[in-house]
Amino acid sequence: MSTLSVTTRPPLTFGAWLRHDYIVRALDDVPPNGRVLEVGPGKGAMGARLARAYDYVGVEVDDVSREETRRRVEPHGGRMYASLDEVPGSFAAVCAFEVLEHLEDDEAWLSRWAALLDTGGTLVLSVPADPRRMGPWDVSVGHYRRYSNEGMRSRLEAAGLDVVAVHRLGFPVGYLTEWIRNRFAGRRRVDGDMQDRTGRSGRLLQPSGWSAVAIRYGSWPQRLLTRWLSPTELGTGMVAIARRP
DSSP states (O other): OOOOOOOOSSOOOHHHHHHHHHHHHHTTTSOTTOEEEEEOOTTOHHHHHHHHHSEEEEEOOOHHHHHHHHHHHGGGTOEEESOGGGOOSOEEEEEEESOGGGOTTHHHHHHHHHHTEEEEEEEEEEEEBOGGGOOHHHHHTTOOOOBOHHHHHHHHHHTTOEEEEEEEEOTTHHHHHHHHHHHHHHTSOOOSOHHHHHHHHTTTTOOOGGGHHHHHHHTHHHHHHHHHHTTSSOSSEEEEEEEOO
16 A cells, blocks of 8 residues: 655645545555656655655756755655666656656657566656647647547557556646636747746746645545546546556
8 A cells, every 4th residue: 555645745736636646546556665766856746755655766857946856855765866867777666747748759758667667567647638728838838748538548558558547637627727827828928948948847836835735625625526527538637557567
């Protein structure tokens, strides 16, 4: 059973709480202190939780975010790297939350992550859902694409993985927040190349410490609704879980 603790520190975003329950269940089979790799942890809110439970390794290319994550995971034995090329060994689980959509050749990266898994290891991803919803906010934060349920399944299978589940998240609240973000982004000039925008995206909209409890408990109604609707194609986000045979 997963040893991930349910805590408000460091604070998670509303969207991160929506996927939290699926991540916990996906990592049920990882033993305590099993090796877990997180690609693109941003400022390390989820990374700190993973580092408390597992032998944590993080890869973050953005210098500012990497140092913030390092401060959060090193007290628990976690290690941080700037490149996947620097990471040794294989893993019981590989996690990438809101990362795949930032990678131009997503299929190649999926294959690379799959190759880092132990036999029977678990890949856990979260991505923005529904290609038809690609909008100004996606462009401003460096997204190349959004994903359909079937598109995600086919990519995971092409990487040699067995698909365990594809869950949809965020109906109906995600539609409202996405509309607001698109209105805001549509009025601003898009600055920087895709790498710059991706680096900034990991630091955007991060909650402050005082809001942690409010966000956690305020997300409960949406989390309960998400559990009921996750097999559908409703929602603006997605969690996908696959295993290496």
